[in-house]
Amino acid sequence: MKSKIQLICRSVSYLLLISLCLVNQIGKAQDIIIPVETKNNALVLQVTQNKDLSNIYIGKKLGNPAEYANIPGHYKQGTDYSDGTLNSAYSTAGSRNLFEPAVTVTHADGNKSLDLRYVSHKVTRTDNNVSLLSILVKDPVYNFEVVLNYKSYYNEDVIEQWSVITHQEKGNVILHKFASANLYLQSRKYWLTQYHGDWATEMKPEEVQLTHGIKTLDSKLGTRANLFQPSVFMLSLDKPATEDEGTVLYGSVEWSGNFRVDLELDNKDNLRLIAGMNNYASDYTLKPKEVFTTPAFLYTMSDKGKGDASRNLHNWARNYRILDGKGNRLTLLNNWEATYFDFDEPKLFELIKDTKKLGVDLFLLDDGWFANKYPRNGDVTGLGDWGVNKKKLPNGVASLVQEATKNGVKFGIWIEPEMVSPKSELYEKHPDWVVKQPQRPEHYLRNQLVLDLTNPKVQDFVYGIVDDLFTENPDLAYVKWDCNTVVFNAYSAHLKNQSHFYIEYMRGLYQVLERIRAKYPKVPMMLCSGGGGRVDYAALKYFTEFWPSDNTDPLERIFMQWEYSYFYPSVTSSNHVTDWGKQPIKFRTDVAMMGKLGFDIVVSKLSANELKFCQDAIKSYDAVKSVIWQGDLYRLADPRVNSIASLVYIDDKKSTGVMFNYLVSNRYGEGSKLPVRLKGLDPNKTYRIKELNIYPETKTSIDETKSYTGDFLMTVGFNPEVNEKRTSVVLQINEI
Missing domain, CATH: 2.60.40.1180 (Golgi alpha-mannosidase II)
Incomplete structure (x- = not known):
C-alpha cells in the first residue's frame, strides 16, 4: 500500500512539474523551469527568453517546485559580463562565454565560435525510480546540436549526465573539448577532497579549500589511468563535510581512460564544474551525421554528510551498475606469493589441495602459466603468447581444472590481454599491433608495451584469449584481468587520425568486454591494474570486483579500503590475506574481511593454530558476508x-x-x-x-x-x- 501511495505522489509531482513548465512557457516565455528531482535533491535548469539554458540550482529539493523559479532573483553577486552564460548548462567558446568551456569546436568553414540555444526537451521514464531528461540545444547559425542527458535515480539520489554531439555541416567539424557535464554551484566556500598516489600508495586523500582560478584533476596515461590520480572526488559546500554533517557532492567520471575534471571559481565566487573525457591530444574529427557520445559523469549529493552520500552511491552501484551487484562472490586462494613464476603441475596440484584444506571456494592461478619460445619465467618475456607453457603444464590448464573439480573447488586464471612483451612471438609476428612511435625508441613499464585496441584485429585477438580459455575449459570459473603498463609513444599503425587514439583505444576495450559479457555473462572477473590503476564505474559494468592495491600490508590496507569505501561498495573490493606486513594472521584476516575475502599465502607453512583460525574465520565470513556486501x-x-x-x-x-x-x-x-x-x-x-x-x-x-x-x-x-x-x-x- 505504501509503495502505491509513493507511486501516486511521484506521478502527481511529475505532472506538476510538466504543468509548471507549460504555465511558464505561456505566461512568461523567459522562465521555462526544468527540474530534475530525486528523493532529497534537485538539479534545476532554466531557459531564458533568448533560449539560453542555465543551471540555476543544485541542492536539497524544495517542497513546492513552483518556487524554483524564484531562486535566481535572490543572488545579488554583481555583473555577468558573459551576458547570461556564466551559469550555462553546457558552456561554449568563441562567443559570449569568458570562462572555461565545456565544448569547443572548429566548424567545417574554419570558424571556432559556438553558441548553443534551447530547442526542446523530453522526459522518458524507465520505471518508477529511473527517469531520463534529454534537452536539445542547437547553434542558431551552424547546423550543430547537442543533446544533454540527465538520468536520475530517484531513491538513490544519483544522477548520471552525458552529452550527445552531432552536426550536419558541409564538411567535418573538429571537436577540441567535449565534456560530459557542466554544473554550476553557488555557496560561500568550497572544499575539495581529491586523491593521489602511485603503485602501492593508492587513494591518499587531500582536502583543500578551492581558490579563484581553475583546479584540474586529470590523467593522460591512456591505460591504468588512475595510477597517479583517480577520477573520483568530493566537494563540500560552505564547510568541510564530516561523516554525518554537511553538504557534499561526490563525483566520478565513468571512463577507464584519460579523464578531466575542471573546477573553476569565478569572479562571482561561484563554482563551475566541468567533467568528462580528457581532450588532451584528442581533437576529434566529427563527420556529418556522425554521433559522438561522451561517457557519463556520475554524482550524488547529500546534506547529511559523507556517510549518507556513500550509502547513496553504494545502493546505486549494487542496483544498477556493478556486474551481479547483488550476487555471490568467491573466496579464493591465489598462488602468486607462494610461487611467483616458479611452479609446475605437481606444485599447483598441492596448492589446489591446500585450497580445499583452507576452506575457500576457488584456486586462482596467477602470472607465468603461458609462452614457450620465450617462456614466462619472469616479467621480461612471453606476454602476448597465450599458449600454455608445456614444460610447466604438460597437460595444459585442463588438468588443473580437473584437479580443482576433483578437490571440490573451482579454478580461476590470470591474464593480461592488453599488453605484450617486446620479447614474444606476438611482437615478432605483429609489430604493427603494438602502440609505439615508428621513429622513436621504445619505452617500457614492467618490460611491456600496449597492444593497439583501436585495431579490430587486435580486438579479435584479445577477445580470443578469453574465448579460447573458456572453450577449452568450460568449467573455468574466474578471471583476473590485469593491466600493468601505461601508454608511451602513443601511435597507432591502424588509425589514420592519431588524434583519435586515446578515445578509440578505450572504445576498443569496451567492445571487447561487451563481446565477452555477451557470451559469458556471469563469470566473475577481477578488474586489476597493477593495483588500483583502473577502478571506475564504466569498467565495473563488466567486472564483479576490483583489486584496490598490490600493497596488501593490512595496516596500509585499512587506510586504502577506508578511502575506497566512500565511492565503492564492499562487494567490489578484493582483499587478500598475504605475508605483507608484520601483523599476525588474525589481524590480516580481519582486515581482508572488510570486503571480498581472499588468501595469497603458503597454507602448508601455517601453524596448526593459524590454519584452524583461518578455517574458522572463513566459516564465520560465509555466515555474515551478505551483511558485509549488501548492508549499509x-x-x-x-x-x-x-x-x-x-x-x-x-x-x-x-x-x-x-x-x-x-x-x-x-x-x-x-x-x-x-x-x-x-x-x-x-x-x-x-x-x-x-x-x-x-x-x-x-x-x-x-x-x-x-x-x-x-x-x-x-x-x-x-x-x-x-x-x-x-x-x-x-x-x-x-x-x-
Missing part, C-alpha cells in the same frame, strides 16, 4: 584521526550487523579508551553482541550474555576493547 556502511572511527579504526555494516532490516575494529597506532597504551557509538540500528530494538574470529586457545573479553537497545548502542556506544593485545576485533550484532 557506517564509518564510526576514522583511522586518520583516531588510534583505532571502526566501521559497521547493517542489514536493511536493522537486525544484524558486522563491526570491524582495528588498532592503527603503536603508541603506548593506545586503544579503544572510549565506547564507539554505533549507527544505523533501530533504537527500539534490543541486540546482543558476539565476537567473531577468536584465535584458538584464546577467549573473548566481551560479555556476550548482555543485551543492549539500539538507543544505548547509538547514544552511549560499545567498547570493542581494542588494545595492544587485541589489535583487531570483529563483532556480530544480532537482534534478540
Whole structure:
C-alpha cells in the first residue's frame, strides 16, 4: 500500500512539474523551469527568453517546485559580463562565454565560435525510480546540436549526465573539448577532497579549500589511468563535510581512460564544474551525421554528510551498475606469493589441495602459466603468447581444472590481454599491433608495451584469449584481468587520425568486454591494474570486483579500503590475506574481511593454530558476508584521526550487523579508551553482541550474555576493547 501511495505522489509531482513548465512557457516565455528531482535533491535548469539554458540550482529539493523559479532573483553577486552564460548548462567558446568551456569546436568553414540555444526537451521514464531528461540545444547559425542527458535515480539520489554531439555541416567539424557535464554551484566556500598516489600508495586523500582560478584533476596515461590520480572526488559546500554533517557532492567520471575534471571559481565566487573525457591530444574529427557520445559523469549529493552520500552511491552501484551487484562472490586462494613464476603441475596440484584444506571456494592461478619460445619465467618475456607453457603444464590448464573439480573447488586464471612483451612471438609476428612511435625508441613499464585496441584485429585477438580459455575449459570459473603498463609513444599503425587514439583505444576495450559479457555473462572477473590503476564505474559494468592495491600490508590496507569505501561498495573490493606486513594472521584476516575475502599465502607453512583460525574465520565470513556486501556502511572511527579504526555494516532490516575494529597506532597504551557509538540500528530494538574470529586457545573479553537497545548502542556506544593485545576485533550484532 505504501509503495502505491509513493507511486501516486511521484506521478502527481511529475505532472506538476510538466504543468509548471507549460504555465511558464505561456505566461512568461523567459522562465521555462526544468527540474530534475530525486528523493532529497534537485538539479534545476532554466531557459531564458533568448533560449539560453542555465543551471540555476543544485541542492536539497524544495517542497513546492513552483518556487524554483524564484531562486535566481535572490543572488545579488554583481555583473555577468558573459551576458547570461556564466551559469550555462553546457558552456561554449568563441562567443559570449569568458570562462572555461565545456565544448569547443572548429566548424567545417574554419570558424571556432559556438553558441548553443534551447530547442526542446523530453522526459522518458524507465520505471518508477529511473527517469531520463534529454534537452536539445542547437547553434542558431551552424547546423550543430547537442543533446544533454540527465538520468536520475530517484531513491538513490544519483544522477548520471552525458552529452550527445552531432552536426550536419558541409564538411567535418573538429571537436577540441567535449565534456560530459557542466554544473554550476553557488555557496560561500568550497572544499575539495581529491586523491593521489602511485603503485602501492593508492587513494591518499587531500582536502583543500578551492581558490579563484581553475583546479584540474586529470590523467593522460591512456591505460591504468588512475595510477597517479583517480577520477573520483568530493566537494563540500560552505564547510568541510564530516561523516554525518554537511553538504557534499561526490563525483566520478565513468571512463577507464584519460579523464578531466575542471573546477573553476569565478569572479562571482561561484563554482563551475566541468567533467568528462580528457581532450588532451584528442581533437576529434566529427563527420556529418556522425554521433559522438561522451561517457557519463556520475554524482550524488547529500546534506547529511559523507556517510549518507556513500550509502547513496553504494545502493546505486549494487542496483544498477556493478556486474551481479547483488550476487555471490568467491573466496579464493591465489598462488602468486607462494610461487611467483616458479611452479609446475605437481606444485599447483598441492596448492589446489591446500585450497580445499583452507576452506575457500576457488584456486586462482596467477602470472607465468603461458609462452614457450620465450617462456614466462619472469616479467621480461612471453606476454602476448597465450599458449600454455608445456614444460610447466604438460597437460595444459585442463588438468588443473580437473584437479580443482576433483578437490571440490573451482579454478580461476590470470591474464593480461592488453599488453605484450617486446620479447614474444606476438611482437615478432605483429609489430604493427603494438602502440609505439615508428621513429622513436621504445619505452617500457614492467618490460611491456600496449597492444593497439583501436585495431579490430587486435580486438579479435584479445577477445580470443578469453574465448579460447573458456572453450577449452568450460568449467573455468574466474578471471583476473590485469593491466600493468601505461601508454608511451602513443601511435597507432591502424588509425589514420592519431588524434583519435586515446578515445578509440578505450572504445576498443569496451567492445571487447561487451563481446565477452555477451557470451559469458556471469563469470566473475577481477578488474586489476597493477593495483588500483583502473577502478571506475564504466569498467565495473563488466567486472564483479576490483583489486584496490598490490600493497596488501593490512595496516596500509585499512587506510586504502577506508578511502575506497566512500565511492565503492564492499562487494567490489578484493582483499587478500598475504605475508605483507608484520601483523599476525588474525589481524590480516580481519582486515581482508572488510570486503571480498581472499588468501595469497603458503597454507602448508601455517601453524596448526593459524590454519584452524583461518578455517574458522572463513566459516564465520560465509555466515555474515551478505551483511558485509549488501548492508549499509557506517564509518564510526576514522583511522586518520583516531588510534583505532571502526566501521559497521547493517542489514536493511536493522537486525544484524558486522563491526570491524582495528588498532592503527603503536603508541603506548593506545586503544579503544572510549565506547564507539554505533549507527544505523533501530533504537527500539534490543541486540546482543558476539565476537567473531577468536584465535584458538584464546577467549573473548566481551560479555556476550548482555543485551543492549539500539538507543544505548547509538547514544552511549560499545567498547570493542581494542588494545595492544587485541589489535583487531570483529563483532556480530544480532537482534534478540
